[in-house]
Amino acid sequence: MPTKGSPGKTSRTTAQRVGRVLERVTHQSGRPDTPAYGSWLLGRVNESQHRRRVRIQVILTTLIVVANLIGIGVAILLVTVAIPEPSVFEDAPLWISTVAVPIYIVLAVAFGAYWITRQTVLSLRWAIEERKPDRNDSRNTFLAPWRVAVVDLILWGVGAVLTTTLFGMVNHLFIPRFLLSVSFCGLLVATGSYLLAEFALRPVAAQALEAGPPPRRLAPGIMGRTMMVWLMGSGVPVVGIALLAFFEIVLRNLTQTQFAVGVLIISTVTLIFGFILMLILAWLTATPVRVVRAALKRVEQGDLRGDLVAFDGTELGELQRGFNAMVDGLRERERLRDLFGRHVGREVALAAEKEKPKLGGEERHVAVVFIDIEGSTKMVTKRPPAEVVEVLNRFFAVVVEEVDRQRGLVNKFEGDASLAIFGAPNSLENPEDHALAAARAIAKRLVEEVPECPAGIGVAAGEVVAGNVGSKERFEYTVIGEPVNEAARLCELAKSKPGKLLASEQVVEGASESERAHWSLGRYVKLRGYDQRIRTASPVEPAKPAK
Template sequence: MRTNAKLGRFRLVLRTSLGFAALGLGSSVCGSGVVALLLFLQGLPREIGDRGWILGVTSAGMVTLSLLVGTLWTAWLQRRTAIWFVLGRPPTKAEARRALRLPIDMATVSGTLWLIGTVVLGALAWTFGSGMDAVGMALTVGLGGLTTVGLTYLAAEWIARPVMTLALDVAPPKDKLPVTVLTRLILTWALASGVPFLGVLLVASPPDLGTGDHTTSLIVLSVIGLVVGAFGTALLARGVATPLHRLRIALDRIARGGTDVSVDVDDSSEIGMLQTSVNDLAAGLREQERMRDLFGRHVGADVARHALEYGASLSGDVREVTALFVDVVDSTALAYHTPPEELVGKLNRLFTSVVEAVTARGGLLNKFQGDAALCIFGAPTRLADSATSALSAARAIRDAVREAGELDLGIGVASGPVFAGQLGTSSRFEYSVIGDAVNEAARLTEIAKGAPGRILASDPVIAAAVESEQAFWSPRGELELRGRQEATLMWGDEEDA
């Protein structure tokens, strides 16, 4: 795996390096060739005579020198970028900000060298020819330089995508952008229309700047405009359409509920800001989902859904519910003789059985109370038969705990009207159920700890259950529970018999 990663890294570095080398060589050679062709077609300079070889040698020397100087100059400006990119380490913020200037630096270097060439060749044309020759030479070389600089910038942005992606990961685009989409549009317009049309205007308008065939020059300028415009527009379209396509796919996934979405930020313009915003949106949704999950784990999925639906208000209503209370037998002695971490492990396994049995039957584990648990059937989600669900859950919990053989417990089941809702203050509250049924279930649990089957249910619960569930239960006598003034008819399952 590591070898494949290194090989992929090597290929990326090699492809990017070769791309920059081809860009530097191709832009200089092609730009110089086009300028030489236009000068030849226009017959510039007109009065140089047999000294044309001086101009040719000077031009060739300047192109060669520009390649060397441009390469060294750009390498010096971006020397730190080359180091961290080749080594594969993350850049610092200062290094990332410098890397984001790579297209600008390349365009600046190219523009400076073309400006020097324009001045030198214009001066030679003036020396060996006339003032009009100097003007024609300067304008022709200058327009060729503008075209080359524009294409260099757009192509450098495309080639530098791998570098920009790593840099923008450290220094994402903010309010102050090194480049904007408007800048690219203006530059593309200049390449596709502005510079070629300006060249046509200079050739077709008086005074004549050359003795050549203007018709051929105009045709060549038109062809150059079409080719350069198509290439520049293709670079612009690729630089805008490709990231927007990825953003559309990412937003579609987010709209379908996906939060594991990440878009590579590889653009330093407004598009990069949009890429960053989509990543921030996905990260925010992931955080909300994490908080929702944690909230649901703390209070129960049904309570979390109820709170999200009705908001954070101290409100509730009276519900007919069935309460199921579970408590460990002789927990004080158990805590005294059992190491804390071992006791916690046993309790967690107990509560796992409780949660599985209650949740599977539509109930809610309302709260843990040390080594006890209160479960509710009928709130906040209404159930068609809360009594049957609670009785079935009680038997399932008892059977699972007995099978594990780690703890002994008592279970009490009672039903009746309770208040179910948010209880507390505006700054701190929890979902609670308050009513006699809860108290009755807790009292039955204490007695159930000594019953053979370890489960006792009140008569209303049995009466409300379906016949198939009632068959598991039989009466166990009446008892006046602590805090109540009426005797409770208790029922136990058949294991009590």
């Protein structure tokens, strides 16, 4: 089977690049210019679990508390300014508005913060203990945002019932105001808390996704998220405005100016809350796409790392996992391409990729270089096998590097001999120039770098049939023709000549003037197995061993 010696410069570069890629892919860490989870706040993939737990708790608690405080401020604005009559301060006992309600707010915020911290720790215990998540751990992880939202709804619901009851006992006109305003803010805050919790829990969600996709009912998907945000950011507020108008028609407790101010305030709150919720949703949706886009740019540049972290439980997470699967396939293809190229030659492998290989060949004008080690049997018998292999590898490395440099193909390794072709399968404008230059460089380097392996080199040119030879199940790319045999015979004869390099007159005459200047024509010889005599040529300055 023909093999390709790809320690050549280009081949070695490809192999080294693939090696670096395979080495980097074993390290699961984000690039410094691309946050692994889409935000610097969430840290790096290789962060310790203890530090990650503290980070998540701080981010989650802070975001949820801030969201609730904003919601409380908006609720106070709605019940005191948007609907000023009756007044919560003048028309109700002060102990309700200045003692009971503030105490509940403080207790609710403190309890909510404590519950979030405690439940987060319980839900993420598997991550803290650094063990692989099972399906139940994965379920608890993706339930965490829902639990945060439910607790917010419960606390705000209790607050709505409490304030409605306390103020309603004083004046029934307070009932719709507190019931709708507090409930409205609670729904918006719970929705925001859910989205913010999803963001804060991305690092552990990424680890949980390693156990498999989340239960579908726990992951609402992009459409579910969008509809939920629309409902809470637009649908519910519009219903609130409509109810305000309805109660004003029924109760008639507001002046025209007060009603207009109330509608204006509720509309402004709706716009602000709707904008904030849509901003969070858009950011949550766009971030995974941006991470994939950055990874695609790396792939375009040849960086086939598959370390993209899948941290989203929706279709975007499936996109991230699909990207990693795609990169795995590309990396495997690159590995096979490199392996294939080492066996059959890069040019042959490239041609096989572009079109389906088939048996048969075509006539091509090529130049052929045949190299064979002199006294290889003696070397094998007198040296340890490991040393023989080491010497042969250095010998073939020289051959392959120079053939690659001249855009040739090392078609065969036959024991201690090799055959190089110039002009097939890739076309060369003047294959004779490339073959002769490669032969001279190989002869010089072998003398200097591998003196223990003297080798004869023969160069010939002419018409050959180049193509795939064999059967449909097993074939190889090769060339068949007179120049191959002639180069082998010239190689055999060159072993006894100074410089150990001979070329046929036809090759030298077909070369450019600049290349011919390096060669001198010699005498006519009769090669073994040939009836006709041919004229040989040798380098003007044959390679000589260093003294």
